[in-house]
Amino acid sequence: MDVKALVVAGPGEMRVETRPLAEPRPYEAVVRVVYGGICGSDLHYWREGRVGESVLRAPMVLGHEVVGVVAEPAADGSGPPAGARVAVHPSRVCGRCAHCLREEQNLCDDLRYLGSAARSPHTDGGFAERLVVPANRLVPIPDGLDLRTAALAEPASVALHGLGRVLQAGRRVEGADVLVVGAGPIGLLSAALARAEGAATVTAADLHDAPLRQALRVGATHIVRADGDAAVPPADVAIESSGSAAGLATALQALRRGGILVAVGHLPPDGVTAPLHLAVTRELTLAGSSRFHHEMPTALSMMSRYAGRFAPVITSVHGLDAAPAAFRQAADARRSSKVLLSLTPDR
Incomplete structure (x- = not known):
């Protein structure tokens, strides 16, 4: 069976190709992909041909934020049945290294991620009409949660892992x-x-004003322009998701004594300066947060309970053939949040 897939071959070289679908092994299922969310890493591969140290060395299918419907269940009987609506967990881990044995699979020594050029051969992603994936990587979507909103499952799991780092440090979000x-x-x-x-x-x-208006729609109680005159109110917990030195400084300066900062955004590898002296004088806790592992079922459950807060994060949906326009929109933080690709009909 041949399927259409979105492939990046180098900086600015993105195209829709027809590729043969791999033959599933007994423990693998075939998922009809309905939606795929465009992530910052997809944008980097498209514009620069790399994400940090992960350099594109061969054509690769993009995408790791995908949801769909099981078209063919695993032959060994594992995983969800045909017709089940599922989110795809994008990572594959070894299960043997020290991190995996400590339930830190997101730090696995041999981590593989959909749509990643971190290893060679590259791991093709999920921006395709069909995807062959281990059945144990499929997470059922709760009844009542529409597939469009469920497409946020992967980034919501990343965000939930970041909040979990607060709890790991002995602090509370509540x-x-x-x-x-x-x-x-x-x-x-x-x-x-x-x-x-x-x-x-x-x-x-x-x-920017547009993202701040979106923040009010998803539940923020206060908004502030980081480049304006208004003071950022004091905080007990800071989540830094901008991935910028200025954002890191804003978070540090706002924290009360004994506060905690969780860095979720990817900072540049060099040239970052921040008022880290505050970590000493205020006895702050600084924690990093990388991807996620076990959070996706909980994230989907929370999204199902509060769907009205999560749906506004999605600002537009584009067909696969309109991928260039979708990527241009996703790259403009002033006018878009999460942009989805529609790979097959939502039915």
């Missing part, structure tokens, strides 16, 4: 004043999830 720096998709999802977890207040800070 009852806390939370600051989210950067109101892109991860920031908006962090704000929505923080409110769902009982934060007393959630402040979103960004450089």
Whole structure:
């Protein structure tokens, strides 16, 4: 069977190709992909041919935020049945390294991720009409949650993992004043999830007005222009999702004594300066957060309960043949949040 897929071959070289679908092994299912969310890493591969140290060396199918319907269940009987609506967990781990044995699979020594050039051969992604994937990577979507909103499952899991780092440090989101720096998709999802977890207040800070209006729709109680004159209110918990040195400084400066900062956004590899002296004088806790592992079922459950808060994160849907326009829109943070590709009909 041949399927259409969105392939990147180098900086600015993106095209729709027809490729043969791999023959599934007994433990693998075939998913008819309905929606795929465009992530910042997809944009980097498209524009620059790399994401940090992950350099594109061969054509690769993009995409790791995908949901769909099981077209062919695994022959060994594992996983969801035919017709089940599922989100695809994009990582594959070894299960043997020290991190996996400590339930830190997101840090696996041999982690593979859909649509990633981190290893050779590259791991093709899910922006295709059909996807062959291990059945144990499929997470059922709760009844009542539409597939369009469920397409946020992967980035919502990333945001939920970031909030989980607060709990790992012995702090609480419930009852806390939370600051989210950067109101892109991860920031908006962090704000929505923080409110769902009982934060007393959630402040979103960004450089643009449109994302801040979106933040109010997903549950933020306060918004502030990070480049304006208004002061950022004090916070107990800061989620830094902008991936910028300025955003890191804003988060540090806003934290109260004993506060915690979780860095979710990818900072540049060099040239970052920030007022880290505050970590000493205020006894702050700084934590990084990388991807996720077990959070997707919980993220989907929370999205199902608070669907009205999550749906506004999606700003548009484009067909596969309109992928260039979709990517251009996704790259403009002033007018878009999460942009989806429609790979097959939602029915």
